[in-house]
Structure formats: C-alpha cells, structure tokens
Amino acid sequence: MAGSSFGEVFRVTTFGESHGDGVGAVIDGCPPWISLSPGDFMQDMARRRPGTGSVVTQRSEEDRVEVLSGVFEDLTTGAPIALFIRNRDVDSRPYEILRRLFRPGHADYTYFTKYGHFDFRGGGRYSARETAARVAAGVVAWKILEPLGVKVTAYTLELGGIRAERMNLDFIEESPLYCPDRIASQRMEEAISNTKKEGDSLGGIAEIRVKGCPAGLGEPVFDKLDADLAKAIMSVGTVKGVEIGAGFEAARLKASENNDPITPNGFGSNWAGGILGGISNGDEILLRAAVKPIPSISQGQDTVDREGHPAKMIFTGRQDIAPIPRIIPVLEAMVKIVLADHYLRSKTIP
Amino acid sequence: MAGSSFGEVFRVTTFGESHGDGVGAVIDGCPPWISLSPGDFMQDMARRRPGTGSVVTQRSEEDRVEVLSGVFEDLTTGAPIALFIRNRDVDSRPYEILRRLFRPGHADYTYFTKYGHFDFRGGGRYSARETAARVAAGVVAWKILEPLGVKVTAYTLELGGIRAERMNLDFIEESPLYCPDRIASQRMEEAISNTKKEGDSLGGIAEIRVKGCPAGLGEPVFDKLDADLAKAIMSVGTVKGVEIGAGFEAARLKASENNDPITPNGFGSNWAGGILGGISNGDEILLRAAVKPIPSISQGQDTVDREGHPAKMIFTGRQDIAPIPRIIPVLEAMVKIVLADHYLRSKTIP
Amino acid sequence: MAGSSFGEVFRVTTFGESHGDGVGAVIDGCPPWISLSPGDFMQDMARRRPGTGSVVTQRSEEDRVEVLSGVFEDLTTGAPIALFIRNRDVDSRPYEILRRLFRPGHADYTYFTKYGHFDFRGGGRYSARETAARVAAGVVAWKILEPLGVKVTAYTLELGGIRAERMNLDFIEESPLYCPDRIASQRMEEAISNTKKEGDSLGGIAEIRVKGCPAGLGEPVFDKLDADLAKAIMSVGTVKGVEIGAGFEAARLKASENNDPITPNGFGSNWAGGILGGISNGDEILLRAAVKPIPSISQGQDTVDREGHPAKMIFTGRQDIAPIPRIIPVLEAMVKIVLADHYLRSKTIP
Amino acid sequence: MAGSSFGEVFRVTTFGESHGDGVGAVIDGCPPWISLSPGDFMQDMARRRPGTGSVVTQRSEEDRVEVLSGVFEDLTTGAPIALFIRNRDVDSRPYEILRRLFRPGHADYTYFTKYGHFDFRGGGRYSARETAARVAAGVVAWKILEPLGVKVTAYTLELGGIRAERMNLDFIEESPLYCPDRIASQRMEEAISNTKKEGDSLGGIAEIRVKGCPAGLGEPVFDKLDADLAKAIMSVGTVKGVEIGAGFEAARLKASENNDPITPNGFGSNWAGGILGGISNGDEILLRAAVKPIPSISQGQDTVDREGHPAKMIFTGRQDIAPIPRIIPVLEAMVKIVLADHYLRSKTIP
Secondary structure, three states, rough: OOEEOOOOOOOEEEEEEOOOOHHHEEEOOOOOOOOOOOOHHHHHHHOOOOOOOOOOOOOOOOEEEEEEEOOOOOOEEOEEEEEEEEEEOOOOOHHHHOOOOOOOOOOOHHHHHHHHOOOOOOOOOOOOOOOHHHHHHHHHHHHHHHHHEEEEEEEEEEEEEEEEEOOHHHHHHHOOOOOOHHHHHHHHHHHHHHHHHHHOOEEEEEEEEEEEOOOOOOOOOOOHHHHHHHHHHHHHOEEEEEEOHHHHHHHOOOOOOOHHOOEOOEOOOOOOOOOEOEEEEEEEEEEEEEEEOOOOOOOOOOEEEOOOOEEEEOOOOOOOOOHHHHHHHHHHHHHHHHHHHHHHOOOOOO | OOEEEEEOEEEEEEEEEOOOOOEEEEEEEEOOEEOOOOHHHHHHHHOOOOOOOOOOOOOOOOOOOEEOOOOOEEEEEOEEEEEEOOOOOOOOOHHHOOOOOOOOOOOOHHHHHHHHHOOOOHHHHOEEEEEHHHHHHHHHHHHHHHHOOEEEEEEEEOOOOOOOOOHHHHHHHHHHOOOHHHHHHHHHHHEEEEEEEEEEOEEEEEEEEEEEEOOOOOOOOOHHHHHHHHHHHOOOOEEEEEEEEEEHHHHHEEEHHOOOOEEEOOOOOOOOOEEEEEOOOOOOOOEEEEOOOOOOOOOEEEEEEEEEEEEEOOOOOOOOOHHHHHHHHHHHHHHHHHHHHHHHHHHOOO | OOOEEOOOOOEEEEEEEEOOEEEEEEOOOOOOOEEEHHHHHHHHHHOOOOOOOOOOOOOOOOOOEEEEEOOOEEEOOOOOOOEEEEOOOOHHHHHHHHHOOOOOOOOOOHHHHHHHOOOOOOOOHHHHHHHHHHHHHHHHHOOOOOOHHHHEEEEEEEEEEEEEOOOOHHHHHHOOOOOHHHHHHHHHHHHHHHHHHHOEOOEEEEEEEEEEEOOOOOHHHHHHHHHHHHHHHOOOOOEEEEEEEOHHHHEEEEEHHHHHOEEOOEEEOOOOOOOOOEEEEEOOOOEEEEOOOOOOOOEEEEEEEEEOOEEEEEEOOOOOOOOOHHHHHHHHHHHHHHHHHHHHHOOOOO | OOOOOOOOOEEEEEEOOOOOOOEEEEOOOOOOEEEEOOOHHHHHHOOOOOOOOOOOOOOOOOOOEEEOEEEEEOOOOOOOOOEOOOOOOOOOHHHHHHEEEEEOOOOOOHHHHHHHHHHHOOOOHHHHHHHHHHHHHHHHHHHHHHHHEEEEEEEEEEEOEEEEOOOOHHHHHOOOOOOOOOOHHHHHHHHHHHHHHOOOOEEEEEEEEEEOOOOOOOOOOHHHHHHHHHHHHHHHOOOEEEOOHHHOOOOOHHHHHHHEEEEEEOOOOOOOOOEEEEEEOOOOOOEEEEEEOOOOOOOOOOEOOOOOOOEEOOOOOOOOOOOHHHHHHHHHHHHHHHHHHHHHHOOOOO
C-alpha cells in the first residue's frame, strides 16, 4: 500500500536511503533449490557503477550485497531472501546547504508536501541509490529466468539527441555508455564532456530486448504483461515515457502495416513488441524508456526555500551528467522482476 | 493475481465478456454517503458510444448500468458497489467463420497459448467491450474526485498522422472525434472515410489533462503516481506507449531546460507533467497515450488456423476504423480510478 | 482493503445486501476447462436453506445462482466468474420499527459508528444473506478440489449444550440439523422447539473434517494454512472461536501426549489436526467453530436508539432459532475456498 | 503470496532463520514523525527472553534491534522501516544428529514435503526465533496506538492445566510466567519443574485484553477485526485455538444471556469481546489463545528419517518447557500489528 513492494508471487520489497545505513530488498516467493551466492551479484552491481573514464559516475561506490536470509549452503530455501547493501560513501556535508531549498526537478517539494519533511542529503528514500536494491533483486529474478533460456538486454538507444544507428549488440559491454553503436557511443561521450563544461546534463532513450520469453505470460485486463512492464519501468525515478513494440509510431501506422501477419513459421513481423492482448506471444519483447536529464546541475536554477522565499540552487557535488548508462542495469532488473513474477504466476493455471 | 482487479483502497474488479450476458464491475472501498444513481452513468456510457455520423461506432449499444449493490436511497453505503451492463447486441453469427482462425493483431493466439482456447465471438474477455465496465467504475471514482475540484479531460491529439494544433478544449465535445482542433477534426474525419474505403484502420494519440489534482498523491518507489497511471493506461487494450509531461521529448532536453523552476507563485513551467518523484505536485497532470490502429480490417491478412495451417483473414463485421474516439472516455475513467485510489490512500498518512 | 475479498490466487469478492437486488460473488483466478453449470449450485444452495419441518429456517428462499460471466458452453474460460443470486423475499416492512434502534448482538451499532448509518432492513451487508454468495463461490472452489480426491464434511457437533457422541457421518444429511448422532439430533430438535417457546435462541459447535487434502498446502509464517482457515471461519458472522486438531484441549496435554508419532505408515495420531507448522501433512484436517446464538429473539432486550435514548427491542419477524444448521454449508464453503486457493498457490513452487 | 507479509496499510514482512545471520522485519506504511529509537525495542525484546530462574528460557539471547532504514534523527520518515536482529547464539552442532530425522510435532516433515528440504538446525525459518521479528514490529505498531490511549495486555491464563483464578493484572510483570495470579503462578512454576524432570513439556492458554480501542476498526465480511486477529494469533506457531469474548462458551449460552444489552452508558456486558459484526464497539477486546506444549522433549519419541525408516527422536538441547511465557509478548505484538493496521485502514473512510 505504501508502495515499496512489487510483484505478486515473486514479491520484492525495497528499503533504505542514500545516506542511512544502506539499502536492501526482501524477496518473498523465490522458489527453493536455486543456487545463489554473494558472488552472483557482483557483475550487475558493478555495471550499475560503470566508472570508466571521466564521463560517468564520479561517485565511488563498492556495492557488496550481503545475503541476510533465505539461502543455505548457497541454495535458496524458499524462505524470504533479504539482501543488504551498506552505504559506504555517505558524506552528507556537501548537502548541508540544501537543507532548506527544494531542488528543481527532484522530489524535495512533493515529499515535503506529503510527509512534512524531505531528505536534503541526496534524496534519502527517493535517491537513485534505492535502485541498487532493485538491481540486487533483479539478480535473483534472473536466476529463475536463466534456465528458461530468456535473455534480457538493455542499451542506450539515444543520448543527448544522438541516436545509435548501426547496432552491434556485442559492442554494448565495451561502450562505457552501454551503446551498441561504436561511433554514436563516442559522439555521446563527447556530448557528455561538453555538457559537463556547460554545467548541464543530458537525457536519453534506453531500449530493452527480451529474447526467449515463453509465450503465455501476462494476465488479461489490468495485469497485462505490458501494463506491468510499463509500471515497472515508469517506477524508475527519471523515466518519463514507455513504449512497447512500435510504440508511438503505431499511432501513425495503418492496421495493414501494424498487424503482424501470422505464418506457420511464426509472426511475420513484430510491431507488437512480443505482446498481444497483454500476453507474451513468444516473439522478442521490445521496450523503450525515455529518461529525463539528471536534475542536479551546477548552473544556477530558480527555486524557493521551505518558507517559500525565492532562492538560487547551484549544485556543487559530484553527479552524473546523464542517467542513462547507470539506469541500464536498473531497467534490466525491473524487466527481469516482472518476467520472473509473471512466469511464476503462470504456474497457477495447471 | 489473475489480473481483473485494479487499485488498493478504491479497488475495481471487472468481469464479463463481449458475447455473454454482459460486463460489470465490483468496486470495494468506496466511502459511504456519496450520491450515486443510475442516471449518473448515462453521459460517460454514451460518450463511449459516440455514434455521431458515419465515421465512428457503427455498432449500436445502449449501455444502461444497473447498480446491483452498495447503494441505498441513492447514497453509497460503504459496501461494495456492483455494476452490471447487459449485452444487448450480441449476434455471434458473423464470428462463426473466425472460430478456427487467429485474428492478426488480436489476442486470439496468446489466449489460445495461455488458456487452450480463445473466444472467437469478438474477443470475449479481451474484447473492447470490457472497457464499458471501466467507464462505469470511472463514474464512481469521479464522484470522489469531483468535490475536490479535480477536472479530467482527455481528447484526440493525433489521428492517422493528423495532429491537433490550434487547441480549443471547449470544442472537444462538439467534435465527433473528441478533437479540440476544429480543422484537424474535419481532416481526421476525412482520413477515416478514406481509410474505410481502403478496408484499413487508423491509430492515434490521446492526451489527458488533470487540473486541480491535490499535491501529495502517489507513493514512493514502486507505486509512484506516474507508474500507476502508466499501468492503468497501458492496460487498455490498444495502447502501445505512455508519456508523462515532456515524455520522450525530455530525452532530448537538457536539465536547464527540462527542470521546472520553483517560484513563490508555483512552478515556472510544467515539463514534469505535474508529478515529481512519483508524487503529484499540484500542477496540471499531463499524459499521452499512443493507440494502435484497430486490427480488424476488411483487407485480407495472413494468418493460421488452430492447427497451424496458413489462412486468409478477411473481417466483414461492423467495426470502428479508429479506436481513438471511443477510447477517450476509457482513458479518462482509468485516470479517475487511479486518482481516486491514490487520494484515499493518501488518507492513511494522518 | 475494504474487506470484501478473500484468497490470493483463487480470489473471491462478494457483494450485495439482504434487502437489495441480491447478493453475488466474483471469482478471479479460477483455472479454465472446469465444467460448471447453474445446476452445480443447487444442492449446496438448498442445504443452506434446509426448511425441513418447523425447527429451522422459516424464511422461504429459493436461491438460484446466475452465472453472469467466465463460463462458455459449461466450461470455465479462465476469466472471472460472476455469480448472482437475486433476493426474492425482501419484504422490508417488518423492519421499519427497527429503523432507529440498535439491535443487541448485531452490528447495527458498530456500522453506525463506522459508516454513519446502519441497514435496519435485516442487516443489509452484514446480514447472513451475504453467506449465500460464499456458498456459491464454494461450489466453484469445490470443482478444483474434487478431482484431487478431497472431501470436506461439516456437521453439528453440539447445539444448545447437547453434544453428538455416537458419530455416524452417513446420518448427517438425514438430520435436519446436520448432526451425525441420531439421538442427539432429536434432542437438539426438542431443545430448539423449547427455546422457540421461550422466545430465545441457541448456539452450538460445528466440526469440519477434510479428508484427502494433499500434503504441502499452506505458506510459512503468516499465511499458514491454519491461520487462513481460522480467518475464513472467524469471518463468518456468528463464529466466536476456532480450533484446529486438539485445539484448546492441547493446552492441557503434555508433548509426550500431544506430539503425533511419525511411523513408516504415516502419523500415529492426529492431535495436530492435519497441519504442522502451518502446512498440511496429508492427514485429516480437523476444525471446530464455536457459534453464538442468533441475536434476534422475541424476548425484550435493552437497547438504545440512534440518539442514545433507552429502548426495548422485541424482534417479531421470522428468524432461525439456531444458526448452526444453516451455517454448516457456509463453513464448508469457506474451507473449500481456502483449500482451493492454497492448492493453486502451491503451484508457484515449480 | 508466499506468506511472509501481514497487514494492508501497516504491512510487516519478516525474514530470517534461527541459525543464519539473524531475523528481521520490514514495515511499509508507518506514518512519518513518530519517535523511534533502538532503545524503544529493549523492553519487549527482553520480555520475549524472560530468563528468570530455572523455569524458563535457558537459551541466552541478547536481542538488540538494529534500525536499518526509515528513521532519521529518531523520527520515522514514512519510508519503510527495516529492523534486524542478529543471531548471536547459533551453535548448530547439537542439531547435527537431527539432520536426517523428522522431529514429531515440528514442521520438518511438512517443509520437506513442500520444499524438498528442512532446516534441521532448530527449525530455520519455522523456528520460534522468527517471532523476535514480530515483537520488534509490534513495537512500531505500538508507537501508533499508544497516543490513542490503547492498552494491550497479555498474560498466562492457564498452564499445564493450572488456571489463574484471582486475577491481579498488576502482578503480571512480577510473575516469571506472566501470570496475574500469584498462587497459580507458583503452582505453574512447580509444574514446569516437575515436567522438566519427566523430560516432557506443557501447554497453556494465554488471554489478551485491549483497553481503549476506538470503535469502528475492522472491515465487514472477510477482513473483520476478529477474523484478522484470529489469523494473526493462529499464525504464531504453537497456537491451536482462538476465542473472542465468550468464545466456545458462547455455544452454550442463549441469546438472552449472550447478547450484550446496550444502555445509554455503554454495553451492559461484554460477551462479544468488544467486536460486533467484525467491527470494534469501543468496549474491551478480549481474546484467548490455546498453546500446545513445546514438541522438543527429552523423552524418546517415534519418528522416521528422510528415507522413511523408523527412528527414535531424543532431544537433548536446551529448550523451554512451556511456550507460554515467551509467547506472551509475541501475541501482544500480533494484536498491536492488527490494530495499527486497522486503525490506519479506518482513515480511508473520510
């Protein structure tokens, strides 16, 4: 009800703040006998913290996941799995000057309205730090999906208006921006450098592809697979738009173009993005998320303090210029959580 | 779990099929002492069935809502409100030839995969007919929001590639396509006529505006107001994309452009679309939904039958050419349901 | 949230009032391909309305269940099943004198406190009439359990202090009081006759046995099978106590007596009542429910009116003397609903 | 769905095992601005670990509650509150000989059936250790109830067949068994000593009283306040029966005795136990729980090993002789959690 849980059968509850002890997740409903050890989390946690070169992620975080429960001798038991990631780099002092100002583009104002306070120390509960818990939970979801042959890949499709054109999915992990187009990746890096000098930041578009998803996942009416995916993705702080398959382009197509023909060998096209009537059709699931620029910038911005007096906000701390490389593993995690949940839900139809 | 319910406090469960007895909704959690009578439903039910002229909605439906429970002497009692809308126009014969064919662009194939059958009679549970129950539930949601001064307006922003430019919201109800631009509305009507002759259909974009929404609605993390709105809207059958505020345009803005300045008199712009960190900020909420073209067209389309043999699908029944005028009240209803739910949820913070 | 739903996978939502159009239930999560027709409901609905002789049920109700959705050609489709039972015998006039008085032992006072009104016409939402919808839902639950070889039997163990001793489960359906002891049944009938003359009413104890329940149903910690059964049974209006297995007697046993030995051929006793650690062990499930006497009696009782002035309540309408025969199929239904839900839940552990 | 969560608005999710890192709880939905510091937990955690003299609790546990999130400067923020209690005394070696044997009266057998394994090290997830997390969550619930003037008191009504008769609630905390009757308390201690010599254990009955509960808590139909209390109490491992008010005694009363008269000064009696129609009536809430004897005893018991071969179980570790003093704060905690949840739920009726 208070919104910290997601999923019905595979149910993830996150907790924690950016400047408290740490962040974590409790996963209830993970089946037993799945191998899981602290090492399984390392790769995805590191991907959320690229740190390659000057372009991204200046904050150093070493995110080690402690498994507090639910695993015995490296196997899940069926009991809830509690994961905890301690905050290590939590110098709150740079935030002191923000104590009384609402940061534009952040949730300070709305939290203050709702709760009567806001966490000036980097956002607290509504910091991007919370997504570390999602990535950790996504690793567990992945353990359920992997044996089914499912493959989830997210990447930067567009950043600062520069769009990947020549796609080479093998290049993604080589790009510090998780961009599958080598040339576009370089241009994006340059754009980040230039924008940094301007004291500004950039948004972008992420694309997520799911190969090998079994047909039949998703519930009719409200819990459609695409509806739950849209919620999962929109629940990531900086996302402002979600598309499935043709997405907004579908609005300009005619049915004779947009309908995917069905042939004895499968669908003849995939404008639907792998989902029909809210249920996966076995084809590739294709999603896109629009990500707004990170609001904390060093340019001066107009705002007010708690009493409503006008003020100027100038952010001086370390901050990413673009959310989009760090958000990639978060989006992957959310998609994995939705799929693991719907996969287990599908088992209730005997 | 099986996906027929939406909302936590104001909880709507729909039931029914296009060619059964009817469709309905049970609403649990509506407060008592709200005036509600069968007449309250007429306008919205009729808007879902525009029927003005030749361009839309050739199927005649008179959708009278029966209130089976939860209301005594025209006041809600706090008990669940059951609404029922009988099907009146359910000649299943034209569908007989579809009995063995999967209709491209529809959920026949995925339902068959999931449930081992599909409802050839116009979609059954996954027919657009189900949305009549949503519109009825939206009327009850509206009864909660109206006294707060909330105003929800949806309209056709784009249809068949023709975009409304000169917006006059007062014109919406005059336009058979709920389009706020008189000239664009006429051009959209022409496009529909032409497309009908081609035996094809059109998609479009709907825009939804919410004025007067109180600040503070929405829960952090997963049940963000925008996340729940995205789910609600994406759960409407033909929607393939959802945007909040600047939406996909935000991906191309810099933070200095996209951040809404905060002034003593409110926000200086509204790229955020009225939601920050998942919580309403008191500004106008702005959403857009991409709607795909209605898949049932009279042009021949490639498909297969249940046994996988190739076949040609030619749809000959009555069918809308564009989903977008009829979907407008459905989108409004979903937004109202989300807002009523989050409004009541916000009461749990004393 | 507002409490009209029960179950997670097999989810029952009831609606309706005693003196409105009728009562009903929506079941979401019933698997497809289960045979279900209106005739399936007749026996259980009739058992809730024994009407044999003068001792019980003077109100004539013919409870025909309409299946409004979710069934096509007598098979469930996987879509929500809406059931509706029209009220036929709803003369509200005898209740007019109750319009301003809180009936002792009923929920008038607490509803008035909570909702600002109460339904003087026989209880409205909190009338026993609501249980007709539970019995109908129980029939659908039963369709899931029956093929597994599960058998649910409830009966009157005690009524007005008279206890069944010589148990003959085959006699249950012969007894107008569903009592398995012929002699006790006759004595109970006499007690009812005598109590009726006194203008009073009687309570009793029902016992429920479940044979053939698969081992492994129930979730650890909060959703233990016995915890959910206790909630299900206590949610029936007049129940004031629930026991599993040895129940309160277990408080007086030593572990050497109360522990059920485990042998190569199964458990050596069944003090546990078929549930260990909240999970079914494959043995017979044994439950007991304490039922209070029906509060509406013709003896004068002290009460107050809405303004708090003292008044005398004398109930003159038709009313059962003992809840316990009519409550038997309701308790069976609730047990079936819990078991069907937990059976489907158990499928999520692959 | 997997059963580790309880409550709708005030939602408690527990995790952890007896012989892992520790146990914990995440509470989502606690309002902001409630004072909460680690010291608040000490008293209740200590009460769960009486350790007074030889009669009870030979295992030494110092249960310090770490508050991992949701609290800033000793005030709740509205964010989820994660609590963690490290296991300190987890020598698993004595349990090694149990590795292959199902302990009678425990959940080893049913867990093995459900999950394909069981935790021989003292029960793991189904150990009474899990209740430490409930007690910690109960402290937070209490912080919501205390300002309302609610008072929850649980005590030992009966132990080993010895019943408290001369009640003095002020004596409860003086009694090592939380028994309000000085003489009965001494006799219970003797019974425990004697039973220990026999290598056996004892059960009992706990009684819980709630003073000052506001009228109007509880939802009609399924989520009745007494139904949720019954579930909460039955979800505590060793409970086999629950009563409200007159409980099983109500089955032997007539309505003229059992109905509580309503007077201008309140109810004339309280057989209902403070709840009518599932909603609190403002009177004292009265509950009783039947607790079975602790199954682990040093007498030899018949059992089988994992392969089904007969074996003898002799428990040699430290173990309580009676669950009932340690269970008292657990039952209090569960009642507090239910009341806090229903109190916040009641706010959704404006």
